[in-house]
Amino acid sequence: xxxxxxxxxxxxxxxxxxxxxxxxxxxxxxxxxxxxxxxxxxxxxxxxxxxxxxxxxxxxxxxxxxxxxxxxxxxxxxxxxxxxxxxxxxxxxxxxxxxxxxxxxxxxxxxxxxxxxxxxxxxxxxxxxxxxxxxxxxxxxxxxxxxxxxxxxxxxxxxxxxxxxxxxxxxxxxxxxxxxxxxxxxxxxxxxxxxxxxxxxxxxxxxxxxxxxxxxxxxxxxxxxxxxxxxxxxxxxxxxxxxxxxxxxxxxxxxxxxxxxxxxxxxxxxxxxxxxxxxxxxxxxxxxxxxxxxxxxxxxxxxxxxxxxxxxxxxxxxxxxxxxxxxxxxxxxxxxxxxxxxxxxxxxxxxxxxxxxxxxxxxxxxxxxxxxxxxxxxxxxxxxxxxxxxxxxxxxxxxxxxxxxxxxxxxxxxxxxxxx
RNA sequence: GUGGGUAUAGCUCAAUUGGUUAGAGCACCAGAUUGUGGCUCUGGAUGUUGCGGGUUCGAGCCCCGUUACCCACCCCA
Numbered sequence: 001x002x003x004x005x006x007x008x009x010x011x012x013x014x015x016x017x018x019x020x021x022x023x024x025x026x027x028x029x030x031x032x033x034x035x036x037x038x039x040x041x042x043x044x045x046x047x048x049x050x051x052x053x054x055x056x057x058x059x060x061x062x063x064x065x066x067x068x069x070x071x072x073x074x075x076x077x078x079x080x081x082x083x084x085x086x087x088x089x090x091x092x093x094x095x096x097x098x099x100x101x102x103x104x105x106x107x108x109x110x111x112x113x114x115x116x117x118x119x120x121x122x123x124x125x126x127x128x129x130x131x132x133x134x135x136x137x138x139x140x141x142x143x144x145x146x147x148x149x150x151x152x153x154x155x156x157x158x159x160x161x162x163x164x165x166x167x168x169x170x171x172x173x174x175x176x177x178x179x180x181x182x183x184x185x186x187x188x189x190x191x192x193x194x195x196x197x198x199x200x201x202x203x204x205x206x207x208x209x210x211x212x213x214x215x216x217x218x219x220x221x222x223x224x225x226x227x228x229x230x231x232x233x234x235x236x237x238x239x240x241x242x243x244x245x246x247x248x249x250x251x252x253x254x255x256x257x258x259x260x261x262x263x264x265x266x267x268x269x270x271x272x273x274x275x276x277x278x279x280x281x282x283x284x285x286x287x288x289x290x291x292x293x294x295x296x297x298x299x300x301x302x303x304x305x306x307x308x309x310x311x312x313x314x315x316x317x318x319x320x321x322x323x324x325x326x327x328x329x330x331x332x333x334x335x336x337x338x339x340x341x342x343x344x345x346x347x348x349x350x351x352x353x354x355x356x357x358x359x360x361x362x363x364x365x366x367x368x369x370x371x372x373x374x375x376x377x378x379x380x381x382x383x384x385x386x387x388x389x390x391x392x393x394x395x396x397x398x399x400x401x402x403x404x405x406x407x408x409x410x411x412x413x414x415x416x417x418x419x420x
Numbered sequence: 421g422u423g424g425g426u427a428u429a430g431c432u433c434a435a436u437u438g439g440u441u442a443g444a445g446c447a448c449c450a451g452a453u454u455g456u457g458g459c460u461c462u463g464g465a466u467g468u469u470g471c472g473g474g475u476u477c478g479a480g481c482c483c484c485g486u487u488a489c490c491c492a493c494c495c496c497a
Contacts, residue, residue: 058495305497373457
């Protein structure tokens with residue numbers, strides 16, 4: 001038996017209503033906040049992610065699905081959508097047309113990691129990007145939008161953590177101070193932290209190992225090293241959240257994995273997700289547009305993991321298995337001589353915009369009725385030899401168990417009325 | 421890449437200390453007076469017990485290997 005590749009999942013019909021609910025909410029909320037949907041290719045030049053996400057990140061080092069390795073035209077299945085969005089805006093000169101763009105996406109991403117709960121190789125994200133402006137109110141707007149989305153789909157218990165990580169002006173000094181502070185006691189940190197020390201020292205602050213948390217508890221804080229611009233920005237962001245009445249936690253240990261983040265970073269966690277409890281995350285990336293060849297301009301955005309939203313909903317008992325039945329009228333037939341006529345009726349109803357279906361397996365009337373009931377069709381048309389001889393059919397109201405005779409030529413109009 | 425766990429019907433799970441034709445519920449199919457759904461009743465089909473080897477008179481059960489999946493580490497949504 002051939003099965004789906006590791007970390008790739010089918011979305012069977014019974015599971016789809018949950019996904020539709022989530023995607024509909026994402027679109028509705030985004031548009032309420034003034035964001036427009038954009039779609040970009042599933043593949044991009046490998047170079048795009050190497051330059052944006054960062055050469056020494058896990059994603060670029062070992063998690064990309066890359067084709068034509070080494071080739072100049074090397075392509076990679078997108079591991080995230082921020083960089084592609086910036087690329088598309090620059091490529092199509094959207095910023096010339098309008099320097100400020102508010103865009104959102106719902107789509108698939110790919111990372112070649114070991115799957116576990118809440119982590120797949122093909123996963124789906126909903127995200128928004130406010131590109132071309134540096135107002136701290138936008139950082140707050142994106143947080144509010146994400147929270148409105150969680151509220152709309154019904155994810156309970158979302159906790160918001162925020163932090164600032166400075167900018168290229170002030171971050172180097174903080175990094176040096178952090179390194180200087182940690183270096184003397186490096187040997188007492190866990191193996192991972194010792195590795196992080198060289199790769200991305202800020203991640204040491206994110207370590208969950210108790211010993212490391214204790215060891216770094218008196219480490220220097222970003223706040224003490226922020227430049228004036230970053231400090232003012234952070235205050236603007238925090239102030240806006242406070243005025244909006246958002247419950248959030250300022251966490252100096254919060255850091256982000258991608259190179260392009262500057263200033264504001266934030267993360268949403270939800271219960272029930274297992275080890276991967278981040279349901280969404282985002283922040284500001286003020287240098288990415290320039291790096292992609294656009295005129296320097298700020299941007300901010302987030303991404304939400306939709307599989308994790310589904311898990312959170314399931315954990316909260318809010319994602320019951322639903323079945324989606326579109327058929328409104330089920331047309332039964334008795335004997336082969338009425339089958340063609342039944343198909344004609346189905347065709348007519350569909351043309352009139354009424355969702356209709358019939359049996360194609362040559363089953364008994366009883367079986368056809370059972371099937372009509374199973375697909376929850378509110379009405380059943382019964383066409384037997386007797387009815388056909390009179391040029392009429394019986395229309396059965398399944399809920400009322402009542403039947404009436406209707407001339408075939410009046411059927412579409414009669415059922416259209418019943419649908420209203 | 422590393423560690424741990426699991427593997428029996430379409431699904432969820434049973435199967436005495438190793439012992440006969442591996443069972444149940446749900447789902448599926450067919451019936452229960454002529455051409456009529458749900459509820460009920462009756463009947464029916466369905467398995468290479470993941471795969472390969474070993475021990476044994478005898479293996480779903482014990483041993484070894486292998487594969488797949490799950491969870492976790494790393495990192496991230």
